[in-house]
Structures are given as structure tokens and as C-alpha cells.
Amino acid sequence: MPSTRRTMLLAALAAALTLGVGAPVLAQEADHPSNRPMVVGSDFGIAPWMVRGASGPEGFGVDLVQEIARRLDRPGVEIIDVNFSGLFAALFAKRFEFTANPLNITEERAQRMLFTEPFFATGNGFITRRQDSMARLEDLRGKAVAVNRGTISDTWATANAERYGFEVQRYDTFPDSVQAVLTRRAFAAINEIPTAMYAAQQNRQIHVAFRDYTGRNFGIAFRPESREYRNRVEEAIECMKLDGTLARMHEKWYGGPPEPNSSMTQVYPGYGPPGLNGYEDTPHTPRCG
Numbered sequence: 001m002p003s004t005r006r007t008m009l010l011a012a013l014a015a016a017l018t019l020g021v022g023a024p025v026l027a028q029e030a031d032h033p034s035n036r037p038m039v040v041g042s043d044f045g046i047a048p049w050m051v052r053g054a055s056g057p058e059g060f061g062v063d064l065v066q067e068i069a070r071r072l073d074r075p076g077v078e079i080i081d082v083n084f085s086g087l088f089a090a091l092f093a094k095r096f097e098f099t100a101n102p103l104n105i106t107e108e109r110a111q112r113m114l115f116t117e118p119f120f121a122t123g124n125g126f127i128t129r130r131q132d133s134m135a136r137l138e139d140l141r142g143k144a145v146a147v148n149r150g151t152i153s154d155t156w157a158t159a160n161a162e163r164y165g166f167e168v169q170r171y172d173t174f175p176d177s178v179q180a181v182l183t184r185r186a187f188a189a190i191n192e193i194p195t196a197m198y199a200a201q202q203n204r205q206i207h208v209a210f211r212d213y214t215g216r217n218f219g220i221a222f223r224p225e226s227r228e229y230r231n232r233v234e235e236a237i238e239c240m241k242l243d244g245t246l247a248r249m250h251e252k253w254y255g256g257p258p259e260p261n262s263s264m265t266q267v268y269p270g271y272g273p274p275g276l277n278g279y280e281d282t283p284h285t286p287r288c289g
Contacts, residue, residue, distance in 0.1 A: 001077070032097050032229045037076040038069040041096035044081045045173040046191075048198045048253040049102045057081075060253040065100050067245060071236040071289070083172055085150040091223060094281060098222045098233065102192055104152040105219040110276040114224055116234040117273055118217030118263035119246060124156060125196025126210040127189045134188065134209035141165035143187035146177035152216065153190040174199075181206060190217075194254055201255070217263045219273060231271045231280070237266045239288035 032038075042061055050061040057079050069077045079100060082090045091099060091113070102257050104122070105115050126134055134140070140162060147154040149170040157168045169186050171177045174195065180186040182205060191199070193211050200207045220237075222230045240246045247265060250258045258264035267286070272279040 008204065013250060017029050017113075017140075019262060028226065028229050031094065031223075031226065034072075034074065036074075037078045038065065038072070038277075039078045039096045040065050040098055040100040041080045041082045041087060041090050042100035043084045043087065043173070044177055044254050045104060046195055047202065048085045049195065050079070050100065058089065060249055061100050061102065061181060063249050063252070064246075067240060067249075068233055068236045071239065085172060087150075087222075089173045091221065093202040097229070098220050098226070100220070102195065103221055104192075104216050105276070106152065107276055108153075109221065110273065110278055112224075114222040114227060114230045114278040115219040115229060115276070116237055117268040117271070117274050118219055119237050119241065119265055120194075120250075121213075121220035121259055122194060122216050122218060122263040123211065123213035124153060124190050125193040126212070127178060127191070127200060127206050128180060128187060128209040129184075130207050132187065132207055132209060136210070137164050140208075142187065143167070144169050144185065146180040146181075146186035146189040147173060148172075148174045148177055148191065150166050151191075153192070178206065179194050179243070198254065224278075227278075227280075230278075234271050235284070235286040235288075238286040241265055242286070 024120045044050050044052055044057060048059045050057055050059040060241060062079065065079065078279050080090070080096050084101060087099060087101060090096065102120065102122070105118060109115070128134055144167040145157055146169045147157050149172055161168050167178060173178065174191055177186070177189040177191070178199060181189045188209065193208070193213070196208045220233060241264065245259055250264060268274055269283065270279060271284070
């Protein structure tokens with residue numbers, strides 16, 4: 001490196017450190033450049049969260065990340081389509097800045113990555129053919145259950161297969177798991193309740209035969225070093241809760257308002273999911289411009 005260029009670089013770094021701008025801040029700008037479109041990753045096969053439309057991806061998740069980008073003054077959004085089974089590997093490989101999937105916040109996941117506070121309550125929705133019925137979990141005994149590989153539904157099915165006596169079939173996409181039900185390879189397909197209900201609205205051959213609300217919530221996941229950026233995104237989400245933007249998005253894509261007093265309207269103290277790894281008990285007032 002020429003001496004003049006080296007001198008200029010050292011001077012710039014010294015100035016940054018003098019101003020209190022250390023390596024973490026510089027790394028954050030490199031990973032989340034304010035002058036470039038925000039890059040996020042999601043599985044496009046989950047309606048109405050994110051699907052391919054005539055003019056590009058559309059759905060609740062698309063509206064969500066576009067609004068976050070707007071509030072952070074980022075010039076647009078690029079959404080990378082990634083099967084859920086490869087989502088976390090792509091996040092850690094820095095193919096995108098954060099997840100845009102309907103992603104459950106869990107204690108295990110919070111050990112590996114940072115989450116925003118909860119913003120969407122959910123549980124298990126069991127899809128069957130319309131002529132079939134399911135009144136309780138015990139009705140799964142002796143049957144096959146289809147899940148989207150690597151999802152929280154897969155985790156639940158794996159943990160409960162022996163207890164309720166069913167077989168687990170794993171598929172790479174949600175539509176494939178529904179197809180297994182339609183072709184009678186599986187009795188039921190499990191997915192998040194909102195996703196399952198929307199799928200049933202679009203296909204009269206299936207219905208949501210049983211709903212199991214579990215207290216789960218969706219959040220956005222980041223790499224561990226993206227703490228400052230996570231906090232900025234969370235404040236944008238908090239502002240969307242306070243001004244009703246999230247609730248209006250839910251009504252637009254899911255056909256009705258969110259559950260009263262749910263995580264879609266509740267602003268949590270601090271940053272991140274309370275009680276889990278990565279939570280910051282830092283009082284703050286979201287900067288809603």
C-alpha cells in the first residue's frame with residue numbers, strides 16, 4: 001500500500017476512534033450499508049406471508065420489510081428466496097442482513113442469533129382434507145403428519161410423535177406438505193395457524209381441522225454481531241405497533257384484525273425477546289419519525 005494511502009487510512013481510523021466510532025460500528029455499516037437497498041432472506045412458499053406475484057414477491061412479510069426499510073431510510077429492499085432448511089446457514093454466510101420469514105422465537109435459536117421483540121402471535125394449525133375431522137391431538141394416532149423440514153412445526157412433530165402415536169413426513173416446502181394431504185400420503189399438515197388458515201381459504205379441498213395456540217411468537221433474526229442494527233429495526237417495529245401499521249397489514253393479508261392485546265400491538269420493554277439470550281434491559285422510547 002502506498003505510504004500516502006496508508007497514512008490517510010490510519011488518519012481516518014484514528015478520527016473514527018476519537019469520535020467513539022469503533023470497529024463494531026464500522027462493521028455494522030459494512031453489513032448494513034445505509035446507502036444501499038436492504039437485503040433480507042425468506043422462503044417464498046408461505047402465503048400470505050410471502051409469495052411470488054405478477055410483479056414480484058408480495059404478502060405480509062413483503063409489506064413489513066418494505067416499511068422497515070422506509071423507516072430506516074434505506075433505498076428499497078431486495079428479498080432473497082431461500083428454502084427454510086437453508087435459511088440460517090445463509091444468514092450466517094452474510095447472504096442477507098436478517099430473516100424475513102415467519103420465524104418462531106425459541107430459546108434454542110436465541111442462543112445462536114439475535115431476535116427482535118415478538119410481533120406476531122401464533123401456534124400449530126392442522127390442515128386436513130375437508131371431509132376429514134380432528135377434534136384433539138389424540139386423533140393423530142396411527143396417522144401420518146406432514147411438516148415443512150426444519151420449521152418449528154417439524155420440531156413439535158418430532159417431539160410429540162411418540163406421545164400421540166403418529167408418523168412424521170418431512171418436505172422442503174409448505175405447498176409440498178399440503179400436497180401430501182391432498183394425495184392422502186398424510187392425514188394432516190402442520191404449519192403456523194395464520195398460514196394454515198390462509199391456505200384453507202385458497203383451497204376448498206382442505207380446512208384447518210384443529211388449532212393449537214401455544215403462546216409462540218414470530219420475530220426477526222440477526223447475526224449476533226448485529227446488535228445495534230437489531231435495535232434500530234426493533235424500534236421501527238415498535239413504531240409500527242404504536243401507529244397501527246402492523247394491525248392494518250394483518251387485516252389486509254389475513255382478513256381481520258390481530259388478536260386483542262397480542263404481540264402485534266404490545267410494545268415490550270428493552271430490546272429483544274424478554275427472558276431470552278440477547279435481550280437488552282435498556283429503557284428507551286422508540287424514535288418514530
